[in-house]
Amino acid sequence: MNGAVTLSDAAVYALRLGDDALVLSHRLAEWSSRAPALEEDIALTNIALDLLGQARALLTYAGEVEGAGRREDDLAYLRPEGEFVNCQLVEQPNGDFAVTMARQLFFSAYQLELYRGLTGSADARLAAVAAKAVKEVAYHVDHAAGWVIRLGDGTDESHRRMQTAVERMWPFTHELFESDEVTGRMAAAGTAVDPEALLPGWGERIAAVLAEATLERPADGWRPGGGRRGVHSEHLGFLLAEMQHLHRCHPGATW
Amino acid sequence: MSAPEWPLWEVFVRARRGLSHNHVGSLHAPDAETALRHARDVYTRRQEGVSLWVVPASAITASSPDEKDPFFAPAADKVYRHPTFYEVPEGAGHL
Numbered sequence: 444m445n446g447a448v449t450l451s452d453a454a455v456y457a458l459r460l461g462d463d464a465l466v467l468s469h470r471l472a473e474w475s476s477r478a479p480a481l482e483e484d485i486a487l488t489n490i491a492l493d494l495l496g497q498a499r500a501l502l503t504y505a506g507e508v509e510g511a512g513r514r515e516d517d518l519a520y521l522r523p524e525g526e527f528v529n530c531q532l533v534e535q536p537n538g539d540f541a542v543t544m545a546r547q548l549f550f551s552a553y554q555l556e557l558y559r560g561l562t563g564s565a566d567a568r569l570a571a572v573a574a575k576a577v578k579e580v581a582y583h584v585d586h587a588a589g590w591v592i593r594l595g596d597g598t599d600e601s602h603r604r605m606q607t608a609v610e611r612m613w614p615f616t617h618e619l620f621e622s623d624e625v626t627g628r629m630a631a632a633g634t635a636v637d638p639e640a641l642l643p644g645w646g647e648r649i650a651a652v653l654a655e656a657t658l659e660r661p662a663d664g665w666r667p668g669g670g671r672r673g674v675h676s677e678h679l680g681f682l683l684a685e686m687q688h689l690h691r692c693h694p695g696a697t698w
Numbered sequence: 699m700s701a702p703e704w705p706l707w708e709v710f711v712r713a714r715r716g717l718s719h720n721h722v723g724s725l726h727a728p729d730a731e732t733a734l735r736h737a738r739d740v741y742t743r744r745q746e747g748v749s750l751w752v753v754p755a756s757a758i759t760a761s762s763p764d765e766k767d768p769f770f771a772p773a774a775d776k777v778y779r780h781p782t783f784y785e786v787p788e789g790a791g792h793l
Contacts, residue, residue: 480704482725482736489739586735593728 452625453566454509455528456635458518459671460557461501462529465519466679467550468494469686470537479540486586490547493579500572520690524680525673532615534670534679541594541601541608548587548652549612553619555580556644560636569634588652595656606658613661618668620645625671706755707733709740711747719751727752 471491478484502515532550537543558580561573594605620642622630629635653660667676689696704726710719722741727733733752742750761769773779 480726482727482740485743486736486739489743582738589732589735593732 451509452629453634454505455625456629457501457505457508457569459528459530461498461505461518462527463533463550463554464494464501465498466527466529466682467533467546468492468498469682470533470535470546471543473537474543487543490583490586493576493583497572497576497579500575504568504572516690520687524675524683527675527679527683528671528673529675529679530615530618530670531667531676532612532619534676534682535612535615536678538608538611539604540590541604542611544587544590544594545605545608545612546615547583548591549616549649550619551580551583551587552645552648553616553641555584555648556641557636557638560641564635565633566635584648591652591658592656595653595658602657605656609653609658610661613663614665614667617663617666618670621668621671623671704728707737707752708755708758709733709737710751710753711737711741712749713747715748719749722746724755730754 468491471487471494474484474487475491476484478487498519499515502518506513506515506518530550532546535542535546555577558573558577561569562577564570564573591605591609594601596602597605620638622637622639626635626638630637630640650660669675705728706724707727707730708724709722711722712719725733725736725740727736730752734750737750737752741747
């Protein structure tokens, strides 16, 4: 193992992290003005903005290490679906509030483990982004866990819907912990965190929340994946159509 | 969502260490923990504070507008309660 990391590895890795944050940010923004209560509307928008900030830093960095002159906006608004390398979990539709909270808990708990690990990255830029984001994400986990517990351990109806939501999102969590050549080379060089290594900490946290919420941990079965290679569920195209529409109609539009 | 409305909470924010908590507004939340988180999201997004209190609005006993005169009018003509008749000694510059 020579520990050599090519520039494109770092660019691909930053793009994966950035796309995760960008796509989930857009999903949460879809709740804007539609959340169950005004207070929750603001909470979801706050989380969306935290994620957008992370996405901007990561996409900017991806563009820099790629060295082809692409800026954050070019990467966010001008790539087609097949070039997005986010995990499929974050592109799943909002569903009801329970689905949104299950998706958020699963993803934020993963991101918390990931960013904690990345604060020690040999890549100073990734370490700096992670150090700033880790405090934001700790709150996202806390917020989502609070709702999963309240809805799971709530009324019969809220319990039923929360259990259904957890089961619907569960298959998409497997992809988060899949390692490949890019993460393998970067982890060996100390710049990235091996996704597989994040699973025990994530599993422990999720098990504790599900137990307190009186929810059943779903059985492992179907394992959709491929997001890191640009393979997506049918939902991402519609999300991108909405997100990219303005920029594509009015290139370089600002406000 | 037309479920029964969540209870009302009053929110107090301390802007800096050393200052007292000030009332900044109110919000709805199902329980105290959630109220605290909502308060964080609604009232401290622009670095307004370093500490938060939430208090159930139902726990506050307020004076009634009907009692305004007996409560507050008697203080109106008691100017001697303000320290304006007191000569500030020389050298005590920062009173």
